[in-house]
Amino acid sequence: MECFRIDESGYTGFDLLNADQRFQGASAVAINDDDAERLIKQHFPKLQSPELKYRALSRRDANHPRLLGLIHDLLSDFKCVTYVCDKRYMLTLMFVDYAVEPYYYERGFDCYADGQNYATASMLHMAGPALLGKPQFRRLMACFQRAMKEKTNTVLNELVAAARATNWRQIPEVIGPLAQYAAPECLQAIATPELNTDVAFIVLQSLITRMEAMADGPYRVEHDQSKNLATYHELLQRFIGNNDTVQFRATEITTLSFPLKLTEVEQVDSKKSPAVQLADVLIGAAIEAGNSLAGLRSGGLDPEQLVALYGDEQFIHMLPSVDFEEQRRFRQGTQTGKMIDYFATNLMGPMR
Template sequence: MTCFRIDESGYTGFDLLNADQRFQGASAIAIDDDEAARLIKEHFPRIQATELKYRALSRRTSNHSRLLGLMRDLMSDFDCVTYVADKRFMLTLMFVDYSVEPYYYVRGIDFYENGQNYAMASMLHIAGPTLLGIEEFAALMDTFQRAMKEKSPQSLQKLVEAARATNWSELPEVLGPLAQYADIDCLSAIATPGVSTDIAIVILISLITRMEVMADGAYQVEHDQSKNLSTYHDLLQRYIDHDEEVEFRATEITSLRFPLKLTEVTQVDSKSSPAVQLADIMIGAAIEAANNLTGLRPGGLDPEYLMPLYREDQFIHMIPSIDFEEQRRFRSGSQNGEAIEYLASNLFGKKR
């Protein structure tokens, strides 16, 4: 049975405003440990470390050509995918999903149709600081994150006050539900037990949608030992166990179909798994490239040599885009609203 090995990087829990780790992501690759060990020995024949770690290898420029060669082999010879998300944009997207969408939902408007939520979040993320005030927008995002974590009446009231402190009339369709109306449906959505700004499950499910396409039949996933996978193990098991036949389109290249081909998710010690170590190499390179391309942190592999190695279907990124026509085409026919309703009712045990 096919087994995808997964590793991740950039996890900071609920804190998506962490200044030191702007990006979060994960990579999955279908490779067994014997083949992985062979590739490691081929590209790094003199390696003495007990575990291959991207961060340690990339510090030495003498390793860069070897890392690029390894990445080229992995992406040309094995089924794999990498997902990278700008955490601050993900927070803005969540703000739209929880602080704006419920207001429109009760009025019969499908906010997810053709990716409207993504377009609004992109506009808010890019233009928000200018239109709403730089400090005010930053305070709004911080207050929203705290409200999602604390869920107290006080934190919700502070969120409303933060929205009103912005130049919200510049974007009334976005900020109006909170600033003008203190909308109860939005505040109730934020206060829902169990929902948070932790995006680990979002990343894992995004990888699963691609693995479902790559796998010819039933497959398994092995993941490095981590607290966040343990946190979401029960939820992932619900996805695996759900046997009703249903499918929802997300984008031009992704959909969520049940029952999944995925049969099991387990954790392993990366020190004993060369295959998981290669997943670490893949996500480490992608996160480093994101930091390089955005000017946040120089050094490491040159993105100009790394990025052309990816095929279009091997790299998923969640970043803002103001090419609204292209995004509308890419997300045309999106059934995310229906998927959210279905999952809430059938896997999470609650209705909106």
């Protein structure tokens, strides 16, 4: 049976404002351990470490051509997908989903139609600090994140106060539901049990959507035994366990259908799995490139050389965009609202 090996990077749970981890993502590659070991020996014949780790290798300039060559061979010869998101943008997207959309839904307006939620979140992420006041916007996002986690009346009131402390009249359509009305439907959505700002589910759903498209038939997943991947492991089991027959159109080019072709997920020791190590290389390089392009860190692979290696369907990103017309076209006719409701009801319960 075909097997995708996956690895993640940048996971900080509900804390999307973590200063040291701006980006989060995961990679999947359909490669067996024999082929993975062959590629590692081909590109790093003198490797002394028992485990290939991207972060350690990328620190030395002499390794950069070898890493680029390895990634090129993976992307050229094997089924691969990498997903990366800007966690601060994801927080503004969740703000639109829970602190804005319920107000308009009650009044018969669909904020999800043709990706309007993504466009609104992009505008808020990029222009919010200037329009609302930089420290005020920061506090608003921090209060929202805390409210999504703690759910108490105290933190909900603090969130409303933070909204009112901004220059909210600059964009009343977005901040007004909280600042002007303290909209009970929005506060109720934020206070929904089990919902928080952890985006592992979103990362995994995007990865699964591509694996489902790439797999020729039933397939399985293996990943490392790390603490962070324990969350991904349980979410994968939930996806596998959902036997409903249902399909959602996620974007212009992607759909997600249940039941999945994915049948099994297994945790393995990455030291004994060259294939999982190569998934680490893919996601490590992508996260490093994101930090370099954002001006947050220097060094590592040339991000432009890395990005040029990817095919269109091998890289998925969730980043803010001011090309609102392109976003509308890409998400026209999608079923985002229905998909969110379905996931909330069927897949997003409490973790063990």
